Amino acid sequence: MSSSQGAAQDLLARWPVVDGHNDLPWALREQVRYDLDRRDIAADQSAHLHTDLPRLRAGGVGAQFWSVYVRADYAGDKAVSATLEQIDVVRELVARYPGELRLALTADDMEAARAQGRIASLMGAEGGHSINNSLATLRALHQLGVRYMTLTHNDTIDWADSATDEPRHNGLSAFGEEVVREMNRCGMLVDLSHVSADTMRDALRVSIAPVIFSHSSARAVCDHPRNIPDDVLERLSANGGVAMATFVPKFVLPAAVAWTQRADENMRAHGLHHLDTTEAGMTVQRAFEAANPRPKATAATVADHLDHMREVAGVDHIGIGGDFDGTAFTPDGLADVAGYPNLIAELLDRKWSEGDLAKLTWRNAVRVLRAAEDVARAERAVRGPSHVTLG
Secondary structure, X not given: OOHHHHHHHHHHHHOOEEEEEEOHHHHHHHHHOOOOOOOOOOOOOOOOOOOOHHHHHHOOEEEEEEEOOOOOOOOHHHHHHHHHHHHXXXXXXXXXXXXXXXXXXXXXXXXHHHHHOOEEEEEEEEOHHHHOOOHHHHHHHHHOOEEEEEOOOOOOOOOEOEOOOOOOOOOEOHHHHHHHHHHHHHOOEEEOOOEXXXXXXXXXXXXXXXXXXXXXXXXXXXXOOOOEOHHHHHHHHHHOOEXXXXXXXXXXXXXHHHHHHHHHHHHHHOOOOOOOOOHHHHHHHHHHHHHOOOOOOEHHHHHHHHHXXXXXXXXXXXXXXXXXXXXXXXXXXXXXXXXXXXXHHHHHHOOOOHHHHHHHHHHHHHHHHHHHHHHHHHHHHHOOOOOOOOO
16 A cells, blocks of 8 residues: 555545445346345455445545436326435435435534544535426425435436526526525535536526535546536636535546447437446446447546646535446546545646645535535525425
């Protein structure tokens, strides 16, 4: 073990990682239909998953936002029901492993979990289609423990434009702005990963609470629409928000963008969704990679993004959101949730201070949730729930 590796592990013992996005719940749905006996994450699941409890411990993870994502082609009540099933499995995981996981609904809960040596388990809904255009459904998700919502996934929805679909609203519609205001009133973080740059700018204009990017990197370093433009990064300091760099190779390594497009097309040619994480899907992905060696991102590639994001947004406004179990391919050195010490060691080699790294891994994420709670208390003191409807 190098001296940087040892120092990284020591630092993570004091200031563990708050990771903004992990798709384990969807992988459990896809692979075993939530049969947790078949995917007992107390044991090594490296043959099937990026995530299990031993590797979370090895990676120095102290808090995880579990994504309660459902696919964008799940519409209407189907999307709502599937989101509830995702929430249910997160709660089942917490109940099944009480010595390792603790449900966290507040920043204080996160700190209490850290003091107890447990992994704070938070939830984030990925895509506004999950609320079926209903502010009451949004409030219900918050009551069930969801603490952020990504405004869109890969598809533009009825009130917000996605980064990877045709725009229909030039950002947020009037109802989309009301969604942001109601999220502020509830204390649910507005997550701007996946949304178009205009949606990012509109949300920053409307939101009086800090926003997050749960798993997005820097567009200036890798020109992909899923990444954050510099003018948006520059606005995070005034907003108080946090941009959490992701590890997905096609978002961090320019050479991986075209390769991944070909891999996605190959999945569709086999009749599979490009985000399929079943055994059948991964078999197709591995065969494609064997025949078409992919460009390799590394921990240094991710560190390049973090260097840039720190320079533009400021060290108080950056974090980490790996997207494990939501991507078929990962960087060398960041193959799974055990890899975070490799990234921290790389940043130590680049002379990041312990104080800066503590903000990156823990402090910024806790601060932003606490700030959202403060805004919500103030908002609820002066106004009740919104009953605005779409159209």
